[in-house]
Amino acid sequence: MVALQHLVTLLSLCLGARATFKIYKADDLESYNVGDACVKALSADIACHQHTRSFMQPRYRGSLENVTLTDQICTGTCSASLRSWFNTVVDACADEDFGDGVPQRYGGYIWNGWNETCVKDPKTKKYCNDIIDEFTELKDGEEMPRDELCHICYRRRLAIMQSSSYSIYDHFYQSRLEKVYKTCGGSGPTEIPPPPKVEKPEEYCLTNKYYTTNEGDTCDSIARANPGVAGVYLYMGNQELIGDCRNLPAGLKLCLPTTCPIYVVKPGDTCWSIERSLKVIEDTVEDYNSWINVDCTNLQKATDFYGKPICIGPFGAGTRSASSDAVAKTPLKFSSANGPAVVLMEPPEKAEVADGTTLSCGLWHTIKEGESCADICKAHEICDEDVMYEVNPTLSRNNDECTKGLVPGEALCIAPIAGWNTTYESTGPAQEL
Known part of the structure; x- marks a missing residue:
């Protein structure tokens, strides 16, 4: 029995190492007026474990709570493949019109997510996210213990976020990194990286004032x-x-x-x-x-x-x-019909945000046991247009399928803030440290 379990583990590792996926299929790019070289670059295989594909939305990357899975993701082959895909797309699509989007952004999010997930403690060789996951749970107003604030993993984790335009590094994480350097010694950049850039749009003002x-x-x-x-x-x-x-x-x-x-x-x-x-x-x-x-x-x-x-x-x-x-x-209506919300609200503390749901949200709904998508639509008047499904991509537009996919306790965004779906061109994702 032990031998069989060992064989299954080895087989899983091999399959994970050889797994590939695509961010785009060539057929999906027909609506874009881009050249063959750009299409080929965008639709190229990425030699990474399938779970890596879930990194396409920017968010804080915590512990996967599964070392075997993390090992399958954190391979040199995957890192090299992500780097190659990103750089090839940047070169091949440099002069292409990709609408208001940025061709390499999903690859940038994945590559940055890989870097944040795979950083290790140089002494113990444990994944930093697993170590940070065991830090003291703080109550409001409490300060981190010095040994945790000054832990090499906490410093490296923040530094990786700071180095990428594809991370969620903001004023909060900037203040944490500054405190690490001030309290623990050392130095490094703490500036918020410039957002990914697009061509400057033609100046427009409705009132012309x-x-x-x-x-x-x-x-x-x-x-x-x-x-x-x-x-x-x-x-x-x-x-x-x-x-x-x-x-x-x-x-x-x-x-x-x-x-x-x-x-x-x-x-x-x-x-x-x-x-x-x-x-x-x-x-x-x-x-x-x-x-x-x-x-x-x-x-x-x-x-x-x-x-x-x-x-x-x-x-x-x-x-x-x-x-x-x-x-x-x-x-x-406070809904898609009335445009986006204005004030950014944090997700509910005790709820996990649904996979892929935007964090640029002004109002959240925590799914209740026995609730249907029709109930949510009726409560928030958000389903007359497609916004509900665009900001919560795991939801099906078919009501029955949508309801089957609801997970009690997960949080859905039901009022995105203005600019939630704005995309930019980046100076490049984080590099491995």
Whole structure:
């Protein structure tokens, strides 16, 4: 029996080492107007374990909790194949028009995911993700123990993320890496890598009205200085330029959004108190500000960031500030029909995000036992268009198949933020350390 188990393990390792998959099939590329060399490069086999294909979505790569599987993934053959695929596609598709996408992005995500998964402790030769998985579970406000913060695996894991435009390295991980260097010694780059780049689109502004920022400007100050401008929509229309609404560098050329009747939120205001003071019908505030959550608990916090002027009437309905005069109400949905959400929300703490689901999400739904896709669609009014399935690619558009695929406890995105599906061209993925 032991011999048979040993044989099965060896067979599994051999099959994993020889496994191949494609990111694209040649037939799937017929809709793109690209040359034969680019098609050949994109549809080439990748000599990696099939599980590696799941790295196509950017996310934090934790322990696989299976050393045998990790060994099958972390082979030199796979690393070389990913490198070859990426570099070949970059060269072969350099002059091709791939729409608004980037030909090598999925390969870049996979290659970076491989690097994050396969980094090892140089002393014990254990996978770093397995070691980090055993770190102390911290409660809110607790600091990491020094021996864990300064562990070589924690440092290397963050450094690998920092080195790639295809990772989710952001201000949070930057602060962690800076703390590692400050506390434990050593040095290295900590800057957030530039996002993958695309050709600069032709400048377009719906209103054809611009504002150039001055030192000390904020989204709030700009909105207050321009009648009818809501701070959140100023940000939404200029997300590629605005990093922090509260600290804008001078010299930014911002497109001013379409104007609307404005209300300036005051400390202590709630959606209900605003509606009562303006004598408008219930839910008016939420209807014209889809970024406000159902119970309006994020009103003050969000406007602290985006600016206190908010819309209290439809776009184009005048620029005067709202008073006690009644404001017309147009029914809107917090769904795909009303456009993306604005405020990024973290996934539910106790739920695992469904495989491939975007993390650029403003509202989450945790699947309940016995729930159907029709129930989710009805609850959130998101299935009239394809957004539900685009942001949650594991879901089938067939309701019965969709319901069969639901996993209780998993989280689905039901309101993506603006720009969730924007793709970019990269300077290259992380290299092995």
